[in-house]
Amino acid sequence: MSNALLHYPNITALSQALASRKLSATEIAQDCLDQIKQQASLNAFVHVDADLTLAQAREADATLAAGRGNILTGLPIAHKDLFVTKGWRTTAASNMLRNYTSPFDATVVHQLLEAGCVSLGKLNCDEFAMGSGNKHSAFGPTHNPWDRSAVPGGSSGASAAAVAAKLVIAATGTDTGGSVRQPAALCGVSGIKPTYGAVSRYGMIAYGSSLDQAGPLANSALDLVDMLDVMSGFDQKDATSAEHCKGLPNAQGRIRAEFDSAAADFNGNPAQPLKGLRIGVPKEFFGEGLSTDVAQAVEAALVQFQKLGAQRVDISLPRTQLSIPAYYVIAPAEASSNLSRYDGVRYGHRSESYTDLADMTGRSRAEGFGPEVQRRILIGTYVLSHGYYDAYYLQAQRLRRMIADDFQAAFTQHCDVIMGPVTPTVAQPIQQDQNDPTADWLADIYTLGLNLAGLPGMSIPCGFGTGVSGKPLPIGLQIIGNYFDEGRLLAVAQQYQQVTDWHQRVAGQA
């Protein structure tokens, strides 16, 4: 068998194969390790340790043999190298942490391990999650499995690539400005960013603390339910972790229950499952800059949803364009402070030669951080500095409230979910001369608003466009919900995936 994940392309199927002993977790893990070696040129994995992986696989097999397994037991996953892990190094794709090993696991890592998942290692990403092409990595770029010359997206580019390339059945990513949704879209997989506070940030290396959320990437909305449900839950070690979600305790089981309930509702009306669902379509998401192929694919998806019975409503999110400067003030500001701890004193890179303490710190940081990270630290420092704090930082936070209010107005008055594109174009080439540090920013226009507002959003494949190289490249549809509406969002997405097969296409076999 060449690739278990090709034969069992979703969690349900693979889990059944394990439960019925067709395969063992150890066999699957070994198979994935082999695949990772074969596809090393993708450069998705930055740390692989077969011993650690196989030890977890053996544990999983023992659990299954004892009849104590659940749906995730023995499944091969991987973690973005922004989650700290005992055993495997954690580098945040940075020279600053090239040799760092954490003494503790991130909560998300721990919860997935407890559920019996087997980790295949750590995934490449943009350094400290700053970037949208997985190009800003100390370990080199990751490639898009659909077209090696194209980016997989970022910052969780390798998370999406690894799932798309069938190296793992699911992966963890982080989303601060779109970094789960955008790579999911560009790699043709499904990904979700939950409501801020639904998933613990403990052990997730901080970039923009008020924006960061962990989220899974997988092959379908159904798979995302399994992953997200286990990842979610109140964590007392994270003071921003939500204790309650719309009155219900934030605990494993909540999202699954809400998904099941919504799905049951929908499935109860087979002809028009989504009858009564109002889909808001923001006109600002379809303006200048949106490429034709993306516009067409998204439009086709919306038509499909209408066929499922949903009602389409035109809405306006007037400050969509302003989400860009707001985000690019707030995220770098928080990052500049979050990254101050990397000073070569207690861990991380320390320069080889220095004259005194300030010099040691200054050189260590200049040597350890890549240019994109340094740029964001500098601009973040500036917008917080004396005399500029009000005009930039506070102004951005005011805009943030207005953007959050815009979404609330839409949800209160017009629609239940919002849909639109994830990215303006398909994946761009990796080789791109870029003198302009803001060149990639405009492409974040559809995703940033959710992070500013803290809302949940997901991306599911909805078609293909043509890349610069001529190859077909995936296009994603973004589905946005109100606070803590993850369960329903996933059920809506699943209805679409029941009548389409974009999410089942395999890279290299389009």
Place this chain on the structure above:
Amino acid sequence: MAWEIVIGLETHTQLSTQTKIFSGSSTRYGALPNTQANEVDLALPGSLPVMNKAAVELAIRFGLAVDAFIAPRSIFARKNYFYPDSPKNYQISQFEIPVVQGGTLSFFVGDQEKTVNLTRAHLEEDAGKSMHDDFVGPHGEASSGIDLNRAGTPLLEIVSEPEMRSAAEAVAYAKSLHSLVMWLGICDGNMQEGSFRIDANVSIRPVGQVEFGTRCEIKNVNSFKFLERAIQYEVRRQIELIEDGGRVVQETRLYDSERDETRSMRSKEDSHDYRYFPDPDLPPLVIESSWIESVRATMPELPAALRTRFISEFGLAPVDAAQLSSSRDLAGYFESVNAALPPDQAKLAANWIMGEVSATLNREEKDISQCPVSAASLAALLTRIIDGTVSNKIARDVFAAMWAGEHQGQPDSIIQAKGLTQISDTGAITAMIDAVLAENAAIVAEYRSGKQKAFNSLVGQIMKAAKGKANPQQVNDLLKAKLDS
């Protein structure tokens, strides 16, 4: 030129919690280096702060004690600066909206009462410690060692308005604040261990000028004696500087106790742009009025209230009342002694506690809680003064013997064993007077010629003859009667 001194104090008090402000690490003093610093305290990647409820409760207690406004909603902010004893290279503190706002502190300077307004008190985390011994770094460089056990200890930073006008006032304020935080049980006050650290902001201005002069901050003074000297030196320095035509530069200075001078700190941040912003990891601290009321209900009687009660109930002078209410233990001791005495003897009890008891405690560097003479025993001794068994002077000898534990510290046993009972018999005293007068005709003559001192000399001789045990009042009265007759 007549100069006015302007002083404001910022006091960092370590709160007596079991754990740190943002982590569950112990705050116990004296552990091996870095054994009380977990991933949060070391700022390892992925770590996050979680707020300690007890630290907030102690801040509320302080706010109530100084009659301050307790903010129903206060914000934690990051104070960004790089220093190796601050692992995140930002300190979580409070900036625009602190938990405690305003308040006042009243205290005595000599026998003058002064009230100073507080600006605010806010919660923040302490930094670690640098050991400047001779360590060798990974490239052979001279190095300091950093111990982060202290990093994350909860601090309440208490800021006064710049209303003190002399080193003495500043010291009196500091001592009063020190007593108060120990009184409230929010800080152990151990200055050697760094539990209570004072920064003094000192400036001068010509008398009558309204604008403040440029101030210098003297950091981390950890004794009242050094505080006084540091301020005095700094004031002199600033006056001399200005009178020589120079200008005071705003800067941070350290007090060097060996040289008795303040020095500019070269290593501190050259630019003080802390880039404060609300910490995204910590939502706003909300304090409901029900919590404040429940803290209020468990507050001990405050020193100020106690002081007032001592004045009104026991008729003590304000200065005495203030001294006796400087610690809960001392106040408790006083009240116990007083309760065991006949009515209207509070002044006697006060004098003895502030005098003999305190002096002996100070000499032996003991605290009232370690006093070997119990309140009951002291009351028993004082009763013997009241009923004339011993004079005040002899009682001091009895007290010394009680302190040393002679005769199980029982005053009556000591008095009897040493034969210290006062002689109050008129006949006996008259006899002694006659004897002394007979032998001191010259002094008698001096007295009769108007020299008052001669009287005292005669009294002295009589007391000597009586081995100090004659009732002084009776000696005085009888002698006067004899001489004037």
Place this chain on the structure above:
Amino acid sequence: MALTDQEVALIARLARLHLTPDQLDQAQTDLNKILSVIEALQSVDTTGIEPLAHPLAAVSDVHLRLRDDVVTEITSTERRAALMANAPGAANGLFLVPKVIE
């Protein structure tokens, strides 16, 4: 609102990033480009709008959860070793840094 050489140098110093003169030049160019995009914020009228620091505060009362004052960490040299394992310079249980003269 372009940044001058000195301003860029100050920002780099505040951020403890030791940049070469060439890097400072490039940073100046980059930052000024970034500022030109961020400037769009200035034109927005935000009178009467409170800054939003915690996203969920837009719709609910988000406040700080408090932890009980109970020791949860063990005090031991073994634990210390695990936590200090990544230290570039350490001795006698202390982190070493170039000496700072005060």
